[in-house]
Amino acid sequence: MKPLAHKVAIVTGAGHAKGIGRAIAVKLAEQGANVVVTDLQQAAADMDSAVTQLSGLGVDAMAVAVDVMDKTQIENCVQRVLDHYGRIDILVNNAGVGVGSPDFTELTDQDWNLSLQVNVKGMADFCQAVIPAMQAQGGGSIINIASLAGLGAIEAIPACYTASKFAAIGLTKQLAVNYAKQNIRCNAVCPGSIVTQMHKQTLEFIAAEHGISVEEAQQHEDASIPMGYSAEPSVVGDAVAYLASPAASYMTGVTMPVAGGMSPGI
Template sequence: MELKDKVAIITGGGQGGGEGIARVLAREGARIAVVDLNLDAATRVASSIDPDGKRAIAIRADISKRADTEAMARQTLEAFGTIDILVNNAGVGGASALVCDVTEENWDRVMGVNAKGILFCCQAVIPAMKAQGKGKIVNIDSIAGIRMAYFSSVDYTASKHAVTGLTQHLAWELADQRINVNAVCPGGILTPAIEAYASAEKREALIRRTVPLGRFCKPEEIGEAVSFLASDRADMITGQMLAVDGGTLTGYGEDLRAVLRQRLQEEQAH
């Protein structure tokens, strides 16, 4: 158990990829603060990890609000005494829209959570990490932060590029404090949200076009990458983007612009 007795905050930990990350880090011995906007979801995950509440707690927070992230850090310190790991997993997707149709409201919402929210979470935990002389921050970015989001909107792509820049800047700024900052960049993750959004037939068609390894990633596989970057084995790794994408970034295989435009037109028609 390479994270034995480390304390990890996982935002967006109440479902999907965040839940997978929480379970892997708990398996590796970490004590977990499961943070989510939905307290019931966070409580479900924390209780399933440790029904007694000694090694896992649930915290409600809207990470786009500084006061919530400060309370998140304070509650974690009160429960466990330290913060060793921050996993910035919480994020939102942009509404399906071509660039000329992106609204100011949606832009502000996506940037507010995906970029500003990560900044607030980092600001909340960095003092504790500095005080103890070490820490690990892992941002859940996206392959959209390396390339672009071919099945999402420009607001999402921009927000994930912001995460990439934030990761690299913080890695440089905090290196002399022994705080490592890295990012995991998933491709498609098979979560309940993805299953609800696209039929098995549509998912299979997308996989054939885009994923050389032939399937979406499992949430726990994102957790394995996070666990490594949060461990002592990664002490000399900082400022890096680790793609967990089944090879998607090697090339999409076809021009998907016509596919994207057709899909958006169909959605708008409904």
């Protein structure tokens, strides 16, 4: 039997076909979990595509439009999942934004508000909504997608993004302590250089800043990675599937870098 057979997972921000959220959803489905994908309403077509892909892996899949800045939408999503499946075993908080200028003096209130509202408050609200169900059923696993920027400052990353990811890790560790005795594990995955749309935007900024091509910016970044390359989103999915599985049953409060050996400091 697959390690996550009959488990029910919610993965936020899972619409984009090439994104980390979709890769996580696929890996969980491959391990046998029924998966609920969420994203913004404007990504409805992408979510439908995700459901088709996941259903093709032999599991039950469902899409729910959720803006994580709206607590009511989060609560309605959780209730809908409970009504349909009767339980929630895994929550993966992947929804996030990367906004703002790397120049700290150019950051706006909107940059800060959006970063904190989505990357921290939305994550906290989803945790708050699922924890009572996990308590009632005797346990569960929460996995928060943070960033290597939550472990140390990285060049060309906006301060509002870095601060929000540090906060996400702090939230993870506090929940791990609070709910360990109730068999609710809470861990964080900290991706490094992963080939996504956000990664492309960072490379474009570096290229423009230094007057080089995007390809040269990628080569420069690869040279800073001990393993020598930027990875596909599936590697993050592998880490999440492990943390959600019984193999990680004694792990909580962990911040797991998935970064090819990169290790930034403050």
